[in-house]
Amino acid sequence: MAQFLLIHCPDEPGLVYKITGVLFRHNLNILRNGEFVERENSQFFMRTEFAGDFEPAVLLAELQALLPAGSSIRFSSNHPKDIVLMATKEHHCLSELLVRHAFGELNARVLAVISNYEVLGDLARRFDIPFHFIPHQDKTREAHEAEVLAALAQYRPEFVVLAKYMRILSSEFVAHYPNRLINIHHSFLPAFVGASPYAQAYERGVKIIGATAHFVNEQLDQGPIISQSVIPIDHTQSAREMAQAGRDVEKIVLARSLKLVFDEQVFVNRNKTVIFD
Amino acid sequence: MAQFLLIHCPDEPGLVYKITGVLFRHNLNILRNGEFVERENSQFFMRTEFAGDFEPAVLLAELQALLPAGSSIRFSSNHPKDIVLMATKEHHCLSELLVRHAFGELNARVLAVISNYEVLGDLARRFDIPFHFIPHQDKTREAHEAEVLAALAQYRPEFVVLAKYMRILSSEFVAHYPNRLINIHHSFLPAFVGASPYAQAYERGVKIIGATAHFVNEQLDQGPIISQSVIPIDHTQSAREMAQAGRDVEKIVLARSLKLVFDEQVFVNRNKTVIFD
Amino acid sequence: MAQFLLIHCPDEPGLVYKITGVLFRHNLNILRNGEFVERENSQFFMRTEFAGDFEPAVLLAELQALLPAGSSIRFSSNHPKDIVLMATKEHHCLSELLVRHAFGELNARVLAVISNYEVLGDLARRFDIPFHFIPHQDKTREAHEAEVLAALAQYRPEFVVLAKYMRILSSEFVAHYPNRLINIHHSFLPAFVGASPYAQAYERGVKIIGATAHFVNEQLDQGPIISQSVIPIDHTQSAREMAQAGRDVEKIVLARSLKLVFDEQVFVNRNKTVIFD
Amino acid sequence: MAQFLLIHCPDEPGLVYKITGVLFRHNLNILRNGEFVERENSQFFMRTEFAGDFEPAVLLAELQALLPAGSSIRFSSNHPKDIVLMATKEHHCLSELLVRHAFGELNARVLAVISNYEVLGDLARRFDIPFHFIPHQDKTREAHEAEVLAALAQYRPEFVVLAKYMRILSSEFVAHYPNRLINIHHSFLPAFVGASPYAQAYERGVKIIGATAHFVNEQLDQGPIISQSVIPIDHTQSAREMAQAGRDVEKIVLARSLKLVFDEQVFVNRNKTVIFD
Structure with missing residues (x-):
């Protein structure tokens, strides 16, 4: 090793x-x-x-x-990192990580999947990973995050990965995992911060879309960027088709960024990263 | 033809x-x-x-x-378009267009170059293109733009190309050349609108930079996008090195976008473009 | 529809x-x-x-x-195509297709997986897909192919996809599925035809590697190309590291090519393709 | 410095x-x-x-x-390198290098241009660079190369750059400038070695074309690769249109490769390069 x-x-x-x-x-x-x-x-x-x-x-x-x-x-010693994955309804990032994990390609042990919907439970079970369904409906943000934090705590993860987890996390939540919470954002940041970046991209008429993996800090979509990637698009694609095309980019960027972090290739330098590859 | x-x-x-x-x-x-x-x-x-x-x-x-x-x-009939180029101090976009023009690759006739500095005059003269030095110092924006418009008017250009012209143009100016004024912006729009996009990119710690060719409308950097391109960068590059690396992208994107427009491949559809290629 | x-x-x-x-x-x-x-x-x-x-x-x-x-x-009518997947030991292309299939993203019904090794059987079973283990050891090529053809025949597939099936198929085999047999080759064809393209790429010292999805015809790696993609590499990467990096390209190129074919966007024109996208 | x-x-x-x-x-x-x-x-x-x-x-x-x-x-000491450029009829690589040279961006002093045709003489003169027209017609290869070597010798160049010089050089010629002779090949080597790579690419129906800058050794198109780049193409492009599209790639790859070499970032390691960037 x-x-x-x-x-x-x-x-x-x-x-x-x-x-x-x-x-x-x-x-x-x-x-x-x-x-x-x-x-x-x-x-x-x-x-x-x-x-x-x-x-x-x-x-x-x-x-x-x-x-x-x-x-x-x-x-x-470059040991496999203990991680928990969080997701909402879209499967592609979660699938990618679970498959890589199943074949020992992630340098990590996936301890559990947490989701605010039930839809991805079947996928987690196919790969024998514990699945925690923690709905957010009819709860305050604080109450929901407390439940998630409690679920996380039992696994003592070294990193928490937001694999298309579509809820904004409070500063208090983020503070539990400083430089240990990694997100995939479905745009080429800093373009299209926040919700519905593909709809924004469609409206603006851009000719390239992308995805950004980054550490999460207290400011929305402002944390240190680990990796980005892009694909060309054109006027014939609807926002929905852009979202479909973007999935491949999102999942590959996230998986590669995790590999960089877990292999100790990434330093955080204020709001940026230094990456040795 | x-x-x-x-x-x-x-x-x-x-x-x-x-x-x-x-x-x-x-x-x-x-x-x-x-x-x-x-x-x-x-x-x-x-x-x-x-x-x-x-x-x-x-x-x-x-x-x-x-x-x-x-x-x-x-x-x-896909005739060569009559155009005037505007630039400030950086040569790379202007060089690219003058070289292509000299070898008949632009589907355009470059009638003149207008600049608010004198530094690129030598370049224009090497290619036998009339050069108008119209300084902006000690003039109101209106007065300066009036001089530029007067210089342009004598050539009756079908298109005016901002080949790294670094002054913001007023709505009044833009209105003279609706969908006929093309700019190269040195970022991957809508990221880093406005001044010093490479400095902004450095500060944000992005991993990819780009350039955007677009029609100019009354809103800064908001006009219909014709083409975009990107290159990867990393933490070792200063804002100045990013700017150097970005030049190749800027000039190629601008030249290709002009070719698309001059070859009648581009329709403007509200604030977007439809491109047949 | x-x-x-x-x-x-x-x-x-x-x-x-x-x-x-x-x-x-x-x-x-x-x-x-x-x-x-x-x-x-x-x-x-x-x-x-x-x-x-x-x-x-x-x-x-x-x-x-x-x-x-x-x-x-x-x-x-753009119906989901009936397909059978063939693979050897590497999982990444098979995983990619099974995941997309499980979530209805492939416009196809995966009827079975056929392999000359047993190692990927567990993966197929996780996705409830019949797995046929047909070893080639101690058999003539003809005998082995006859077994594979028999297994295929029972499913009457519209397309057979070689998702990293690492044995060369005879012209007789190929003739059963004209323009219906799709392969992913792990190089940027026509560079590095045949075995061990990553080792060849390492030896040659190239700076970019790629992958090619193509229809299989009677000549090795010479069939009509559907799609290609590349990634940059450098001198620090061993042939093994290139192979790892190349996997992401291979699986995405294959999946996208299948989508193009299954969505009726691909015409075969002699030894080339015409693609409407 | x-x-x-x-x-x-x-x-x-x-x-x-x-x-x-x-x-x-x-x-x-x-x-x-x-x-x-x-x-x-x-x-x-x-x-x-x-x-x-x-x-x-x-x-x-x-x-x-x-x-x-x-x-x-x-x-x-990273001094500007003394170089001579060689070209045939196509201007784009020569233009690119002369423009960069004129604006001090090449870390080199272009001492002269040598060509076997007269057509690029006007371009060289626009940039005040001595132009040697050395036709090859009605001469043996040896006689022509002897003339070229004599012209080169008077400049004592540290590097000789083949900026689309379309004649094959003998081993004897190459031996005069070991690891000091740099060529741009208009394909993604090792695909399409030799003449007419774009015609070969068209025939093969590839979906990506490229360019390769490399040191020249005694074997045609086999020398250590410095840099490569690619662009996507499709079935609508003729060999001639591919060649046009490829020009931008060729000139940028060549210019960047020269910058790497002249800035002492490139080591030759047998038939490969080690590049520090």
């Missing part, structure tokens, strides 16, 4: 030399290395894949001694 | 049959035919490329008798 | 007029119309979507009387 | 640490760093952009002492 060293710290001269020196002295062999310096705010990011036996606490101490104050230093 | 019949009218049964019947009875041979019915507003669009000798007035009368009231019926 | 008139005949003047005239006189309303003339061989193709009640035999007779000898004239 | 350290050597543990140590001890600040290990042949590639004053000979000696035998170690 691959091992990763993940560092985010203020930039200063000699960081690569210092960090690789620690690994070298411990006889750890670097398999792949990526660095990025964000000049605007002088931030240093480094992702190192390495091989060899090591004592994490010892290396961490050595690295902390060498690196500037405020450094984030983390080891990861 | 190709000949086109271009019809836009309210939809009703039998239109294709009636129109092709007129052509058939006059021994005109259809080379390519495209129709589109926009159901929402029940609008019929048809573009027919045909061969053979004909008397336009006669055919027009026959077609008018057959088609519903409010029909737009037009013949075009 | 949509109704289609599908015509392929030698080109001559007045075809559109004559054909639409028949429809008009029978009070059939054209919803969408596409024509294409292939000039090289003077072939005319027309696909008309229309609404209204009609007597197929009557219209057929009228059309046959008007159209040149050798015309192919066909009505289709 | 940016400074680069470019290293290619057999892989072994500790290389990044050793190399960055030399830079750190000389107070050179790393601005951007890229490494790649090609596992198949255990080759290490590193490109480091750095700032600060240094004595190349001293650093080189230190690095040579630390790195394995057979290492290629090179400093580059």
Whole structure:
């Protein structure tokens, strides 16, 4: 299994030399290395894949001694992440993730599916995944979210994935999973924020539509973007046909973005992402 | 030279049959035919490329008798369109169009270049195109636009192309060239309307940037879109590097859109376009 | 349900007029119309979507009387096509089709899955589709194909889809399903014909890989191409990583191509396709 | 001006640490760093952009002492490269490069244009570039190439760019500019090697066409690929229309590939490239 060293710290001269020196002295062999310096705010990011036996606490101490104050230093063994999926009525993103999961392609363990409708329960059961139907009708947003949070809590997921979950989540909800809540939005953000992006796209007469996978923060459709993709359309397509065509883009973008996150290739840098691929 | 019949009218049964019947009875041979019915507003669009000798007035009368009231019926011989190009300081769109023009690839005659800076004058002169330097400094918008309109008027252009002309035009100006003023906007509209779209894209952390060619109407960056194109970017690119990368997209999208318009492939349908390709 | 008139005949003047005239006189309303003339061989193709009640035999007779000898004239009600899927060990194309089928998105009824390995049986069963395991080991090609043909025959499929079926089929086999056997090839044909295209792509050092859906004819990977798609790659990707990345392209290209075929949007024109979309 | 350290050597543990140590001890600040290990042949590639004053000979000696035998170690100041362009009759690639050159966007000095036809002479002169018309008619290949080599020799170019030069060059010619001769091929290699790729693409009925920029080696269209790009096409396009559509792809791919090479982002690794971007 691959091992990763993940560092985010203020930039200063000699960081690569210092960090690789620690690994070298411990006889750890670097398999792949990526660095990025964000000049605007002088931030240093480094992702190192390495091989060899090591004592994490010892290396961490050595690295902390060498690196500037405020450094984030983390080891990861690239284990499959524990996740819960949330969806509403559309199946395509959920299907995509359940199929990949069933064949071990997601680097994750899908612990459960939560939905505010019952329609996707059959799909989850076909793949032997627990399905929680938590309707929102006749409930306040707070009451419904409390139920969802309770259902989530029992699984202690590392990430929660909104696979076409069509309800807006409150800031309070989002705060439970900071940088751990991932959404697929069915437009090429920041175009067509909010509801019915395909209807908006149709109205505007655009010639390309897209999809955006992003971390969710407290502002609607404003979180750090992980990945985007697009397809061409033309005047002959209705909003409904655009939505159909867009499904393929949505599910592939979401699945790839999750793979990037679960494989520890994504750093969040304020409201953006730094991605090593 | 190709000949086109271009019809836009309210939809009703039998239109294709009636129109092709007129052509058939006059021994005109259809080379390519495209129709589109926009159901929402029940609008019929048809573009027919045909061969053979004909008397336009006669055919027009026959077609008018057959088609519903409010029909737009037009013949075009696909002649090179008379155009004037406007630019500011960036050369890439202007270069692209002047090169294509020099080699007869634009289906247009570039009559002049107008700019509010002097920097692109050398480029225009290399291609033997008259260059009008009309600075805007120390002038009201009205005064400046009046000078530009006067310069344009002497050329009687069929189309005016904003090839990275970086000043906002007033509604009064736009009204002189309804559906005849074409702009390239350096973003994937409707994302990043207005100034500095690459800086906005950098701030937002998008993973794809684009460009949009559109007809100009009275609302900023809201006119009917002709064509759009995109390229992937990543976190390593500054706003300036995005702008550099975006240039290739801008110039190709603009050139292709002009070709579509000049080859009579584009209908304007309210705030959208119908394109036959 | 949509109704289609599908015509392929030698080109001559007045075809559109004559054909639409028949429809008009029978009070059939054209919803969408596409024509294409292939000039090289003077072939005319027309696909008309229309609404209204009609007597197929009557219209057929009228059309046959008007159209040149050798015309192919066909009505289709766009019914779901009966199909059988064939696969080997890789799941991604089969999963994609079974999911779409389960949610009614394929315009087809999947009658069975046939495989020369047992590994995908579990997947088929999750979607309640009969699975035929027909191993090829210790059999001649003829013997194995005879078994497969026998299994197919009981379902009388309109189309057979090779969803990553990794054995080459004999001309005799192919002849049973002329223009009704569809394959996904995991390269951007005609590059990398035959086995191990990703290994070939890695060796050659290409910067883009792709996938091709095509009708199968008697020559390996030479049949009429329905659709192709590509993704960028770079020097960091091994042949195995290219194969992983290519899966998303393969399955989407195959699914879209099937939709085009099943929705009667595809004509075969010698070794090419004419596609109305 | 940016400074680069470019290293290619057999892989072994500790290389990044050793190399960055030399830079750190000389107070050179790393601005951007890229490494790649090609596992198949255990080759290490590193490109480091750095700032600060240094004595190349001293650093080189230190690095040579630390790195394995057979290492290629090179400093580059990213100066504009001296180049000569070769073309035949088509202008689009030559125009693109001359325009970019005129506006300082190519990181190169175009010293001359050589052509076997006279038609592009006017274009070269518009940009004040010396034009050598060296016709091939009535000459043996050897005699013609000798003339071209003589013309090239007087400019001592670092790179020779074949901007749609439509004659095949002999191995003897190519040997004069190893890894310094760059060609644009008008197909998505390895599809459609050799002459008339668009005619081949039309015949095959492909749905996507492309272009490939590559270093030229002794085998036709087999040299290391720098960059490729594609565009969708359909059955309505003739070979000639494909060629027109392909021009935009060709010129952009060539221009971007040259920028990558001239900015020292490209390593040749046997018959492939390693590209740091």
